[in-house]
Amino acid sequence: LTGKKRLPGFSGEWKKTTIGNIAKEISIRNKNRKNYPVISCTKTKGFVDSLSFFNKKVYSDDLSGYKIISRNQIGFPSNHIEEGSIGLQNLHDDAIVSPIYTVFSMGKNADPLFVFAVLKTDHYRQIFAAATNSSVDRRGSLRWSAFSQIKINLPSPPEQKAIAAVLTTADEEITAIESDLARLRQEKKALMQQLLTGKIRVAV
Template identity: 55%
Template sequence: MTHKTVAGNLPDKWVGALIKNVCRVVRGSSPRPAGSPLYFDGDFLPWATVADITSSAEMYLKSTKSMLTKAGAERTRITDPGTLMLTNSGATLGVPKISSIKCGANDGIAMLLELDGIATEYAYYYLLSKTQYFRDVVAPGVGQPNLNTDLIGDFPIPIPPLPEQKKIAQILSTWDKAIDTTEKLLASSRQQKKALMQQLLTGKKRLKSNTISFKKTRYGEIPEDWNYPAIKDIAIQLSEKNNKNHNYPVLSCSKHTGFVDSLKYFKKKVYSDDTSGYRIIPRNCFGFPSNHIEEGSIGLQKLYDFGIVSPIYVVFDIDRAKVNGDYLIAILKTEHYRQIFCAATNASVDRRGSLRWKEFSAIHVPLPPLEEQHSIASILANADREIETLQQKLDCLKREKKALMQQLLTGKRRVQIGEVQ
């Protein structure tokens, strides 16, 4: 059975209340003038800012990046451990955090004090479930939206019996632990891949040779048995246009994702109706927008047998008797080559800040023997698959947690109270 409350239809034994009726909502206070050495960069009291609250997805605030002097502590609102905080201004408003330390709080942070009949962790999860709603509905706007104490106080909250609150928080914290574990595994896998790339793509770790002597190149030292050709010596530009108006998918290349289907990725049409001047890019060929490659926007097209890209793109194919495409894209996506592209773009005679094929193809790349390229590409592909698997697991956990929050925090799904310890 349900009944109507200020917080919507809730199960029997649940009540709804405005936040101001179950706690005291106050705002932090910042010493003025901001940045004064009289108050800031001290060693007396931790100083909590919006950046501290929003820097991680953890429930608890365990430390701050800066400290106040004793004089600064006298000019702020000091919060005790266990205080529920909520960011109240700017683009990152509506983010809750529970302080586990005694600290000062600046005026971009609100605090919910003296919670009456509400477990702090339950209130944290409820506010967390409403972050986007706070931004989109309660305090929308341009410039500097503000979630002031009146808006927070007038916001409704559903209140289950205290044992049920604790059980809900316990269940959601279990999901948080699973998410945190997966995030750490993902970060570790990415770091391991980065280290692998550093070793494999410079020849410091060999797979198919015992060569230990090195030679100097602009790329740095590489093994003696590696080549260092210009891109034009191992690749050829492709310039075929979509003159026959093939119904090929329109592709875009981003610095992080590589090639994507423009229509699916952007959820709307972002290209011209007339694609007759677009360039055709076959599967396993390379491409980059000539005016954005300095950002690292270069990709290997593996989505379709044929796609088309904007006329600003440079498209090229490689000599597969000399080059493994997956190896080459790994090299070209490194930070070292992003900097090379940036320098080449700045030095280009094209005043529009573009890097054309002539300048791009003159860039040299380190090239191991082909068999070693295949092995390097295979190892990095395995690392990518591990990262992708962990990312998919993380995304799934976050979606499931979000759905579970929606059910548990509204009473649509009930918990077994007897299990609360």
């Protein structure tokens, strides 16, 4: 994500630009009160379905002021981004988020997954914290006007997509390993239950 290690077949300098040059803010309200799923952004998991994640309703009854966020758009709660709460919307074709969220979409020369991965690093969390602390917004929020001025280094679009593909494969492998681990833990729990009650005896 920094260009210190390159994938085979790619060379050339990465170009430094601002987020505002590769993305645009999207602020479309749910004025028609459509029944879009409500999502929230967490520090570790990114976007989650609000109702199922929190096991209760934590959003307003009136959703007309909520913002629509489409697939592959990025969003963050403007008053929590310094904690690392930023997400790539890959749960639904369209969903809605609280009005406090900033939502933006990438231009044709910026891969959403690559840019999201960069912005999710601890380096950028520190940048967000510094930008929030220096913001004129007294509520401690990072608005698009300041967020869009943050610098980012970008390789060519093909290299971005290649890096994004590597990250996707790694995530899929992690998910598979976590699934195996959960299964093994369940098997261990069941075996312990059998052994500790004498239902299964150990051969000596």
